[in-house]
Amino acid sequence: MAKKSVRIAAWVLGVLVLFFAGVSYGAGAYMVNYALKADVGTEQEDHDKLDNRYPFLMEWVDSLQAADVMKDTVITDDEGFRIRAYYAEAEQNTGRSAVIVHGYTSNPMSMMHIARMFRDSLGYNILLPALNFHAGSEGDAIQMGWKDRLDVEQWIPIAHEIFQDSIMVVHGISMGGATTMMVSGDELPEYVKGFIDDCGYSSVWEQFSKELKGQFGLPPFPILHSANLITKCRYGWDFKTASSVNQLAKCELPVLFIHGDNDDYVLTENVYRNYDAKVNGYREMWIAEGSKHAESYKDHPAEYTAVVRNFLKNQVE
Numbered sequence: 001m002a003k004k005s006v007r008i009a010a011w012v013l014g015v016l017v018l019f020f021a022g023v024s025y026g027a028g029a030y031m032v033n034y035a036l037k038a039d040v041g042t043e044q045e046d047h048d049k050l051d052n053r054y055p056f057l058m059e060w061v062d063s064l065q066a067a068d069v070m071k072d073t074v075i076t077d078d079e080g081f082r083i084r085a086y087y088a089e090a091e092q093n094t095g096r097s098a099v100i101v102h103g104y105t106s107n108p109m110s111m112m113h114i115a116r117m118f119r120d121s122l123g124y125n126i127l128l129p130a131l132n133f134h135a136g137s138e139g140d141a142i143q144m145g146w147k148d149r150l151d152v153e154q155w156i157p158i159a160h161e162i163f164q165d166s167i168m169v170v171h172g173i174s175m176g177g178a179t180t181m182m183v184s185g186d187e188l189p190e191y192v193k194g195f196i197d198d199c200g201y202s203s204v205w206e207q208f209s210k211e212l213k214g215q216f217g218l219p220p221f222p223i224l225h226s227a228n229l230i231t232k233c234r235y236g237w238d239f240k241t242a243s244s245v246n247q248l249a250k251c252e253l254p255v256l257f258i259h260g261d262n263d264d265y266v267l268t269e270n271v272y273r274n275y276d277a278k279v280n281g282y283r284e285m286w287i288a289e290g291s292k293h294a295e296s297y298k299d300h301p302a303e304y305t306a307v308v309r310n311f312l313k314n315q316v317e
Helices: 002-036 043-053 057-066 108-121 148-163 175-184 204-216 223-235 244-248 269-277 301-316
Strands: 071-076 082-088 096-101 125-129 167-173 192-198 255-260 283-288
Touching: 002 204, 002 223, 043 057, 043 108, 057 108, 071 148, 082 108, 082 148, 096 108, 096 148, 096 175, 108 125, 108 167, 108 301, 125 148, 148 167, 148 175, 167 175, 167 301, 175 192, 175 244, 192 301, 204 223, 244 269, 255 269, 255 301, 269 283, 283 301
Parallel strands: 096 125, 096 167, 167 192, 192 255, 255 283
Antiparallel strands: 071 082, 082 125
16 A cells, blocks of 8 residues: 555656656756747838937938948858848048947847947947847847857958957947857957957846846746756757856956946846956956947946047047
């Protein structure tokens, strides 16, 4: 009788374990699809948003395109996906260029205010890639900056070949900021001189943990662990490896960190972790007063431009 009770208990335990594993896998798969297969914005949608936010900006973009100054090009990345970028030379090419990286579910059109700042105010050539899976570029899922860094690193020598520059910086906002920081820890050509992160997260694991709790009231275990395993199997990377702070620890080039003090999406505390992780070489931080996520330039365009200009002049050029 005792043996029969043990067998029944073992069977019940096995069923519960299988049930828990199945629920965890299903929830993890849902999270992967929810986060990495999210609907991405179209260029027309971002064109309209920018037109409302910066009425002068779309006229600027349209004038560059009409004059064949703003061009686009397509390359094939290391995984066989066709990826796209816009580029434009400054009015006077002084040998300085900026690679400008957009955020989550967005595209290069959303970064045209930064492009205009670099080109017209700072005299930089500009190249704006569309990240994997986003508008204009192929891909099987959003890569949260980790694999995107490899595509940016593929664009860097192409921008150098187009512009024949001697100085290049990488500037990104939100996921583009995380991508920029992830690029910073890799071996790069000598003409890459610095990085600007605007409101990038410290790691994908931390950002997804925050979203799980904030949106669904759930802890990381077991859903995030399951989603991480699925992402490893499907896409070949994991949330903990995709770390801005780990890459910054290897970076010796100058980095400017920008973040709004009212950011409730990528919490402002991220910038302090990122700043502290950059232990080698020059680092600088500017906190935009009152700004929400990715709105530091909108709220403080003159100060934003001045901070970037001073960083470039004193640490990069």
